[in-house]
Amino acid sequence: MELIIGKVESINKGDNYCNASLTLEDKKHFNVKLNMNDDSKLTIGKVFVFELETFYKEEVKQYKAVSITPIETSDLSKVEKNRLYSAFYNYAPMPLNEIRTSIELYLSNIDNKILKDVTTAVYEKHESKYYLHPAATKFHHAYIGGLAYHTLTMLKLVDAMLMVYDYLNKDLLYAATILHDISKVDEISGVDGEYTTEGLLLGHLVMASIEIDKAATSLGLDQTEEVLLLKHLIVSHHGQLNFGSPKKPQTGEALLLWYIDSIDSKFTELKSALESTKSGEFTQSLAVLDKMRFYKPKM
Amino acid sequence: MELIIGKVESINKGDNYCNASLTLEDKKHFNVKLNMNDDSKLTIGKVFVFELETFYKEEVKQYKAVSITPIETSDLSKVEKNRLYSAFYNYAPMPLNEIRTSIELYLSNIDNKILKDVTTAVYEKHESKYYLHPAATKFHHAYIGGLAYHTLTMLKLVDAMLMVYDYLNKDLLYAATILHDISKVDEISGVDGEYTTEGLLLGHLVMASIEIDKAATSLGLDQTEEVLLLKHLIVSHHGQLNFGSPKKPQTGEALLLWYIDSIDSKFTELKSALESTKSGEFTQSLAVLDKMRFYKPKM
Amino acid sequence: MELIIGKVESINKGDNYCNASLTLEDKKHFNVKLNMNDDSKLTIGKVFVFELETFYKEEVKQYKAVSITPIETSDLSKVEKNRLYSAFYNYAPMPLNEIRTSIELYLSNIDNKILKDVTTAVYEKHESKYYLHPAATKFHHAYIGGLAYHTLTMLKLVDAMLMVYDYLNKDLLYAATILHDISKVDEISGVDGEYTTEGLLLGHLVMASIEIDKAATSLGLDQTEEVLLLKHLIVSHHGQLNFGSPKKPQTGEALLLWYIDSIDSKFTELKSALESTKSGEFTQSLAVLDKMRFYKPKM
């Protein structure tokens, strides 16, 4: 029996037929017939492995899916899965394993043992999705690895800012930067995903502060000042009540975390917008930048 | 040796003296000398038990404290402590044990077992302070038992509203009403208290949602929809991002909780303001009511 | 000659023809030819009685309207008219005569004679339209009897709230609740109606306060405190200057009126939205609820 791997572009369904249109790795289109109601196994924009049987109708070869498996849960090797992700999805502008190596280096450079232990525990619990998730469904870093890539650039900004303001606490900044958006992996269901019920009702700020408390409790560290500060940095990192933070930043580190999160979302988006704009012209209106258009100088 | 119980009104300290001025149960004033630095054991506005030794200076009898114990941690019986609290502090307009009986009746009337177990666990952990705490340091219900009294009136409002809107979930409303302000006992340090560091950095909304998750985790219930909804009601009960809720109400019960919390803070405060206003005149400007003044009709 | 009763769905008009497409009581469609310019006698969405003559064109039977009468002013009996209203329009979820009986019972329970007389006078002047009008053209209670049904639920909320806050004045609350939206019958022209010029230039708050003053003047009661307070409740019942109240609520009763008006518009709309939503999913975005979507629990 034949296997085919493809990304679902559209589904057509009538009273007595059900088809899906796929894009294959080589960008070609491919039509596959489905058993009635098997369309509920598919999600548009996602990649699946289809086991096919063939038959002829009016002398044209036809394919029918006898099993459908999401690539994530298929038997394929991890290496092969990653190769396929790269082929089918948009990716961070840096290999995911390099991003991972860099972030884990920052994690290992946290000197405060309490912060290191709690951060490591939360990180390891979410690690598998952490390097696949986008940073946001729209607006900025909306590609595979977006969350991790955004985190890494923010860690570099931490280093840059510490060179000028050396009174801030490096460990707290590393820990909170690594964890600040980690609950997005449960707030949003995937690359082309939607907000989950938990995401809508609690949001990643409250969710992550609960995760940190959970990890700290099992380590017996939930009454430490380190964990209190870490939770504060998480819940305050949107900076303003209006943007969903229940508390405004009240430590220097919390204030900086907000700034660099905001800066990176804007300047990374701006960079990519300028790359597709001619010199002497303005970019399109940019959602993450207050819907402003930006000028690309000729000089 | 003599014992005296009094509320600290003021402390005078110089290079070589240290005194406190007390108010006794019979409203009389009493001066007590302290060992240097013993003033750090006192808090203005709080009641303490003083063990005294007496001596004479220029033929005037003097009293010096040889030990100082906060009434909470003294050897006095619980009955005697409560009698003294009533004598020294402002109290809710209903006996605390009646408030307790009523609230616990509501708790026992929660039918959903998950909600009942989690609510009970969080309630019991905070119970000792729950009936002493004010609902806010300023603005409304600023007296001993204020938190519990405010909660009880809100539970009555839940019953009243359910008579009109019977599609709302009673259990969720009882549970969330009982818990909505419970972390104020850790956010604010006491009747005359100040915000704690944890209170300022996290706030009672996030603190209570963490408490609920902690209790649910130890009961193995943290992945239930009931607990998710309960946490949502807690974090959304200030109604607007601007008022410190990281999420706006997104269930009917959450919306109602916000309304009745807001209504009770306003109408209880208004009642007390009107009681001290003459007919045909306006109250003072009321902080909890947008600084408006309210008219007391003659009719 | 034949009579037919139908609701106007659309009008087609050309240089030398003029037709209307009707829906009949049995939901069937029916085409009627009109004399040129008779289309000005019709309003889309309204029900009319057509007197018809028939003729044949290309062997097809045709109908032409020789007279057109709005159902309101037709010769039909009141009973028949009401039966037809029920058949053609959306209606409050409770029979109109039950709503009327209940509201008039509240009116009769006003003990203060001044308030009772003035309220009765204004009520009776507007009574005929009061039980047909919607509460709003969009947003909430947009059906026949919507205004009266909304008023009745608010009266029940008054009773519920008075059980908890017994210091508020029942008579003032009954009177103002009954009258608060009464001038909507002149502000908006009907069920499918539009704002009238007077409605746009003055609004139902100012219009109703003038109506109350007019009635009170003819009763010689316009200088009483009762009438002043009643007018205040009317003009302040949108609660905020921004929502069109020229004064904010400045009595307890005025504040409560605003709250229950707001609560009923939201919770009645939410009820109906949840009824058409599956458990575990979110409603559509709801205009009257800040465009938020609400979650329907599975529990």
Add this chain to the structure above:
Amino acid sequence: MELIIGKVESINKGDNYCNASLTLEDKKHFNVKLNMNDDSKLTIGKVFVFELETFYKEEVKQYKAVSITPIETSDLSKVEKNRLYSAFYNYAPMPLNEIRTSIELYLSNIDNKILKDVTTAVYEKHESKYYLHPAATKFHHAYIGGLAYHTLTMLKLVDAMLMVYDYLNKDLLYAATILHDISKVDEISGVDGEYTTEGLLLGHLVMASIEIDKAATSLGLDQTEEVLLLKHLIVSHHGQLNFGSPKKPQTGEALLLWYIDSIDSKFTELKSALESTKSGEFTQSLAVLDKMRFYKPKM
């Protein structure tokens, strides 16, 4: 028996004495003893006629008031009263009778009979206070005749604007300008006065629209478009919901009325502030001008 006329500056009252300190027409101070509780007959800042008896205490001549009459209700002739008003109060920068003559000329120049009749009726009902009242208790035109003087300047602005925008309706503008603030005479209790209960609960916009409707009703004109437009201009003349207008201006005349009301309150206040400022310096912060300070040029 002696008579003395003076303005009350302060009242001193103890357990067994009660005095008032007056300023006389010649700016001298004068002390008068009162019968206990006669202080309730006085208002600080107002002028009264005192009938005095004299006696000696420790060889000092003393004066005691045996009757106290507000100047308004005293037996003095109208001419004498006006002379005394001028002596004791701040006045508009133009004689009141000239202001009256000018305003009544504008009134007589209203050509539309409906507008003229209704405006005249309302004007005549309020006429006695109209020429004494200030335009506001603080902020602008806070002197006797302030209301009338402000109205007259606005009428001149109407003429000036009509020269440029001749499509606007002169009669409507004259009528509404004359009546726009007329209910301030009942909203505020007098020159040094306070807001009345009616003023606080309804405000002069709603009060005046009711007055217009009352007058129109008794003339049988309350259903005319003229009266509807006049009421609209009155309720919308604060321009924005936020400033207390239940409706925004929706005719050209309504829009202009708002503009010239706003312009005159600002430019008249600015004129007076600049008069007491040196060239090359800034005025004090001006409440009616957004608390801004304005520069007085040297050029």
Add this chain to the structure above:
Amino acid sequence: MELIIGKVESINKGDNYCNASLTLEDKKHFNVKLNMNDDSKLTIGKVFVFELETFYKEEVKQYKAVSITPIETSDLSKVEKNRLYSAFYNYAPMPLNEIRTSIELYLSNIDNKILKDVTTAVYEKHESKYYLHPAATKFHHAYIGGLAYHTLTMLKLVDAMLMVYDYLNKDLLYAATILHDISKVDEISGVDGEYTTEGLLLGHLVMASIEIDKAATSLGLDQTEEVLLLKHLIVSHHGQLNFGSPKKPQTGEALLLWYIDSIDSKFTELKSALESTKSGEFTQSLAVLDKMRFYKPKM
């Protein structure tokens, strides 16, 4: 060879053809073929002179443009150009040369020599475009001569206001009114134009204040108070920071300039909207008037 003058309505371009569709002076349509890429010489909405050669394709006469010249830079006489502008574009409701004569009369009536010299210098530098430019691309005065016509009406308003508030400085008001929008000729590229890069990055307020300083510097007048005040009036004439003024008005003249600019943009737009509205109805929603609709009285 043939010449034709037309306004470009649309351009059609394919792999091997390029046409433009024109409107001629007599409103007829005309198709002209272009050399490939000659479309870059055209701007939709602008008038051009086309030199044509003719040929036949399938027996139909065809026209091809061999040269394309914008009407502004063509050889046509100034008189002819102006005649063509009038034929092809919308124009101010008053002949441009009358507007010019009136504005220059105001300019000559500035008595203060410094203000007159600087204003004249800036005016003369921009004069050629000043009488062609619209006042805004959308919203108000969007036609040829709009800028100058708006300026002239504002000058009339200055005269009207000075009759009431004679303490304001006429010279400063004349000068600033003439110059307030002068840099719009460089901020916006023309009648159907778009914002220029300089317009977007600096805006006409900053651009005009730089122009004034440039002119004053070359006259040796840049350190005078007159020039400082003139620059202040320019940068503050949008009245509020939110509307793009870096400083709020801080002289009486600056405040008045803002008011009359705002008044004229609104009342001129309203006039034209009312002209196309029936009595007893409302205008369309008007962008410059907060999107409000205005009522046209029947009276």
Add this chain to the structure above:
Amino acid sequence: MELIIGKVESINKGDNYCNASLTLEDKKHFNVKLNMNDDSKLTIGKVFVFELETFYKEEVKQYKAVSITPIETSDLSKVEKNRLYSAFYNYAPMPLNEIRTSIELYLSNIDNKILKDVTTAVYEKHESKYYLHPAATKFHHAYIGGLAYHTLTMLKLVDAMLMVYDYLNKDLLYAATILHDISKVDEISGVDGEYTTEGLLLGHLVMASIEIDKAATSLGLDQTEEVLLLKHLIVSHHGQLNFGSPKKPQTGEALLLWYIDSIDSKFTELKSALESTKSGEFTQSLAVLDKMRFYKPKM
């Protein structure tokens, strides 16, 4: 004759006396008598050289000032003046000549010749005051050299950010950072100074953009894109219209300039506030940080 140098602390003046109270370099107090009206030569908070004559009154030696010279215009050597500034005033936390050397190094590292020439011209014109001025009269960097020190830290932030976002233009950022606040030296009159008339009417954003244009005009560079962009960065560096920028940032460099200006004002102020706060406590409310208080961790 004796000379004394002191900072004026207070001035006492009566009908026939006039004294000043000084602080000397050694922090001692010193009283000096003045000729009547010589107090107008003094400014509180500033340092002056007094030439004294002595005399005896009631056997006490007295000092009278026969001449008064501000230290800036005195005959003292530059070295001596700088020594005195350091002794009498608060200073940037780094020697002024080191700040100067660093800033001039950045200036010399601008590669684009146009930007370098214009920046150098503007810098040299303002250089003398540039190293003495504070960055603001209140809020942040309110000490001698504050402006230059703030500028230098921002230049370091530019370098740090360029390491992460290398697509931004270094030259434009250096030039604009050096010039962004340069007109504060004319907007505010000195260390203890007040806003100047020009500062209030135009503000340092418009003033600096005019200065840049003036310099560019005299170099023949005012039509270059470099100068346009530089002016844009200056006028947009407050980031929002509400904060006084007539245009929002519309290039990446402009956006970054706003961010680092905002960051440095906050983090430098926070640093100094934390230095005077104990671990485990909160700072005072900080004006430049939204009046928030910040927590100083114990960890």
